[in-house]
Amino acid sequence: MDENSTLILKRYFKEYYFHYGERIKAPSEIASREFGYFPFGGAMIRHISFKDIGTFRAALVREAPAGAYCSNSLYNDPTAEMHLKGWKSAELIFDIDADGLKLPCKKVHDVWLCKGGGKKEFGLRPETCPNCKGNRILELTWACPDCLEGTKKETMKLLEFLEFDFGISSSQVRVYFSGNAGYHISVEKSQYETLDSHGRAEIADYLTGRGIMPNFFNSTRLLPNDPGWRGRVARFIRDLPEVNTLFKSTTFEKRLSELISDFSKKQVENFMTRAVSENSVKIDAMVTTDIHRIFRMPETLNNKTGLVKRECSDNLNSFDPTTDAIAIKDDSKAEVMVDIVPKIEIGGSSYGPFRSETIELPLYVGVYIVSRGAGKFVITGQNSALVQKEAQQKVRSDN
Amino acid sequence: MQFGSDDLAKYTFLPQAGDFIRLQGVSISDLANQDYIKVIQRAEERVLQAIKDSKNVSSRIDERVVEILSFPVALMLVKSTKLDHLMGRYALAEAIRVETLLKQEKNPKVIEELFRSSLGLELEHSLQGTLPEFRIPISEYVKRSVQFHRDEWKLVNKVAGGGRVFLAQDDLIRLIREEIRSMILQRLKDIKVPKLPENLEQVVKRLIAIAPPPPRSAYTIINVRPEDYPPCVRHSLDMLEKGENVPHYGRFLMATYLLSVGKTVDDIVALFPKAPDFKQSVTRYQVEHLAGLKGGRTRYRVPSCSTLATNNFCFRDPVKCNVITSPLQYPSKISPIGMRVSGKEETRRGPASTKASPEPKERRKKRGWMKTQR
Ligand code: SF4
Numbered sequence: 001m002d003e004n005s006t007l008i009l010k011r012y013f014k015e016y017y018f019h020y021g022e023r024i025k026a027p028s029e030i031a032s033r034e035f036g037y038f039p040f041g042g043a044m045i046r047h048i049s050f051k052d053i054g055t056f057r058a059a060l061v062r063e064a065p066a067g068a069y070c071s072n073s074l075y076n077d078p079t080a081e082m083h084l085k086g087w088k089s090a091e092l093i094f095d096i097d098a099d100g101l102k103l104p105c106k107k108v109h110d111v112w113l114c115k116g117g118g119k120k121e122f123g124l125r126p127e128t129c130p131n132c133k134g135n136r137i138l139e140l141t142w143a144c145p146d147c148l149e150g151t152k153k154e155t156m157k158l159l160e161f162l163e164f165d166f167g168i169s170s171s172q173v174r175v176y177f178s179g180n181a182g183y184h185i186s187v188e189k190s191q192y193e194t195l196d197s198h199g200r201a202e203i204a205d206y207l208t209g210r211g212i213m214p215n216f217f218n219s220t221r222l223l224p225n226d227p228g229w230r231g232r233v234a235r236f237i238r239d240l241p242e243v244n245t246l247f248k249s250t251t252f253e254k255r256l257s258e259l260i261s262d263f264s265k266k267q268v269e270n271f272m273t274r275a276v277s278e279n280s281v282k283i284d285a286m287v288t289t290d291i292h293r294i295f296r297m298p299e300t301l302n303n304k305t306g307l308v309k310r311e312c313s314d315n316l317n318s319f320d321p322t323t324d325a326i327a328i329k330d331d332s333k334a335e336v337m338v339d340i341v342p343k344i345e346i347g348g349s350s351y352g353p354f355r356s357e358t359i360e361l362p363l364y365v366g367v368y369i370v371s372r373g374a375g376k377f378v379i380t381g382q383n384s385a386l387v388q389k390e391a392q393q394k395v396r397s398d399n
Numbered sequence: 400m401q402f403g404s405d406d407l408a409k410y411t412f413l414p415q416a417g418d419f420i421r422l423q424g425v426s427i428s429d430l431a432n433q434d435y436i437k438v439i440q441r442a443e444e445r446v447l448q449a450i451k452d453s454k455n456v457s458s459r460i461d462e463r464v465v466e467i468l469s470f471p472v473a474l475m476l477v478k479s480t481k482l483d484h485l486m487g488r489y490a491l492a493e494a495i496r497v498e499t500l501l502k503q504e505k506n507p508k509v510i511e512e513l514f515r516s517s518l519g520l521e522l523e524h525s526l527q528g529t530l531p532e533f534r535i536p537i538s539e540y541v542k543r544s545v546q547f548h549r550d551e552w553k554l555v556n557k558v559a560g561g562g563r564v565f566l567a568q569d570d571l572i573r574l575i576r577e578e579i580r581s582m583i584l585q586r587l588k589d590i591k592v593p594k595l596p597e598n599l600e601q602v603v604k605r606l607i608a609i610a611p612p613p614p615r616s617a618y619t620i621i622n623v624r625p626e627d628y629p630p631c632v633r634h635s636l637d638m639l640e641k642g643e644n645v646p647h648y649g650r651f652l653m654a655t656y657l658l659s660v661g662k663t664v665d666d667i668v669a670l671f672p673k674a675p676d677f678k679q680s681v682t683r684y685q686v687e688h689l690a691g692l693k694g695g696r697t698r699y700r701v702p703s704c705s706t707l708a709t710n711n712f713c714f715r716d717p718v719k720c721n722v723i724t725s726p727l728q729y730p731s732k733i734s735p736i737g738m739r740v741s742g743k744e745e746t747r748r749g750p751a752s753t754k755a756s757p758e759p760k761e762r763r764k765k766r767g768w769m770k771t772q773r
């Protein structure tokens with residue numbers, strides 16, 4: 001990223017932490033957690049700890065980092081090297097991201113770039129570049145309101161699994177918009193906190209349906225009000241519309257006996273694949289399984305968008321990431337040289353699509369586009385004052 | 400509920416059986432007395448049955464007092480032989496006896512009480528339609544089930560509801576088999592045997608004479624020098640050698656590591672006969688699974704040093720472990736030569752992955768411009 005753009009982003013982040021830093025709440029047992037952050041243009045600094053949240057907030061205002069993170073694990077010594085930390089326990093966490101949903105709208109808003117000839121186009125990444133036939137191709141994904149709605153639905157599915165299957169009450173669950181294209185969910189004080197990564201992989205597989213045996217329902221009869229996957233599969237059978245590609249009969253009982261007695265092995269497999277794909281939760285299993293991870297801090301800014309990772313445990317239904325997660329919503333404007341951007345919706349208005357043009361936009365829209373890596377700030381008017389101020393500070397601190 | 404003497408005669412390893420004996424006021428010197436001849440005979444029989452075929456210590460629950468008293472006597476006899484491998488074998492045989500009885504146990508209250516008092520596990524029991532009758536907390540289930548690599552043990556193939564897994568009696572008992580074995584082994588290790596009366600000394604001598612020779616060392620079987628292996632792998636092998644319960648991560652490490660340095664499934668299975676998984680075929684299945692020959696067909700990678708550390712299974716050597724991130728990078732004469740599995744050869748060279756295993760299929764996608772391969 002060019003230097004001016006970085007300076008403006010950094011300024012924006014600093015302002016946010018200066019005015020709204022109080023919103024960042026201390027995680028429980030803060031002194032047992034590992035923190036990390038990375039500065040704009042710099043590498044991640046890990047294995048640090050904070051005794052209280054005040055010191056952490058002050059560090060955010062001072063450093064205005066691009067990202068700030070905290071472990072979901074508790075350690076005896078969070079600043080030690082990994083093997084000496086002394087792992088104690090970790091909250092169960094989940095990550096749901098629009099990219100994992102593979103929705104059809106991706107081909108409208110995602111962008112690819114050929115590294116060979118520099119060709120850029122909307123749509124899914126082609127096998128090879130139609131211009132130069134090269135295959136060194138980069139992708140830039142975007143999340144539209146449909147994508148965000150999709151991740152919200154997945155989150156609700158997850159909450160349902162957590163409550164009914166895993167016995168986790170809603171008061172133990174925190175839900176956050178990730179600040180980018182999905183949701184983070186964390187579970188506090190549960191029986192699962194001491195599970196190692198293999199145990200957590202079992203939970204992830206349960207949610208995604210990975211490894212489910214096609215004949216698991218053969219042993220005893222399924223009922224729609226059975227707990228767990230049995231009930232889910234049974235309700236899936238019951239609730240399929242009258243005309244469908246799987247069953248001839250219409251009642252649950254008859255469909256079940258069709259499945260058990262008439263279906264070929266192949267048909268049973270097809271059936272299970274559908275039942276699983278429609279009922280499982282599309283989580284990123286890696287995040288749940290890895291217990292040495294540091295996780296973005298709630299109420300900090302996401303460097304990939306400039307939006308806030310914001311808690312929405314109590315208002316998930318009505319939560320709208322495109323308006324409720326904007327960091328600083330005022331009438332500052334910025335001029336942005338936009339590279340290639342699909343139609344985006346943010347702050348109640350829509351912008352674009354844009355291709356190689358310079359436009360004046362609300363600052364938070366500019367921050368969003370530049371953070372995505374799809375444009376840069378042009379130094380005029382408002383910006384230049386900002387940049388000069390920042391540049392002076394830089395000169396001063398360099399001396 | 401309280402266990403009755405009939406229950407204690409079946410589950411002689413329970414601490415409550417010790418209380419029972421104390422109530423009877425029996426002491427070591429009493430055992431020289433003719434009155435206890437039956438107890439001593441039964442104790443010797445228990446050990447002999449373990450020696451002969453490690454699968455079977457019979458149960459004589461008709462003679463409750465003899466059955467209860469003979470167990471601690473048998474422990475003393477075994478301990479007095481000072482043969483480590485006999486201790487492992489005996490613990491195993493007694494554990495199998497308990498498992499068999501538990502699987503046949505008709506009274507769910509006994510099972511609940513046993514889980515509660517010896518394992519600290521709260522079970523629930525009730526008959527609900529066609530669902531399996533016992534329920535245990537999901538976390539307690541997966542902590543144990545991850546050792547079994549068969550798909551039917553995966554959580555996703557069990558019925559889960561309200562934070563609990565529904566289990567049939569057989570599955571429930573299978574799940575804790577290994578804990579019972581290590582509990583009994585621990586008892587054996589902990590007891591201090593006082594001077595035995597002459598009649599018992601005679602039995603000990605007979606047992607030593609008849610005991611099988613110690614099995615070959617793990618290092619002989621796989622033909623390496625211990626110092627060639629990283630401390631974490633060495634630790635697992637040593638535990639295995641002593642008949643101890645190698646924790647899940649240790650076994651996982653040992654199998655994936657040995658496969659990576661070119662040992663075959665057969666080599667690895669050969670290490671296990673005196674180990675926790677009683678049936679060879681089970682061990683074979685598990686190792687083949689890790690090698691990617693069974694089940695999900697994912698070949699599992701050696702866990703990274705940081706994963707092992709997090710799971711309390713790093714025993715680092717301050718010098719040789721200094722800069723490495725994977726046990727495969729431990730400096731030694733044997734270098735990772737790829738993987739040989741039943742004749743088929745697939746090589747994977749270069750530094751080992753430092754990713755946590757098992758590796759989920761999809762990698763984490765980074766935001767922003769990114770390279771993708773198709
Ligand atoms: S540092 Fe790595 S190789 Fe050394 S003992 Fe620990 S886990 Fe094993």
Ligand SMILES: [Zn+2]
Pocket residue numbers: 114115116117118119129130131132133134
């Ligand atoms: Zn091209």
Ligand SMILES: [Zn+2]
Pocket residue numbers: 103105106109142143144145146147148
């Ligand atoms: Zn979309």
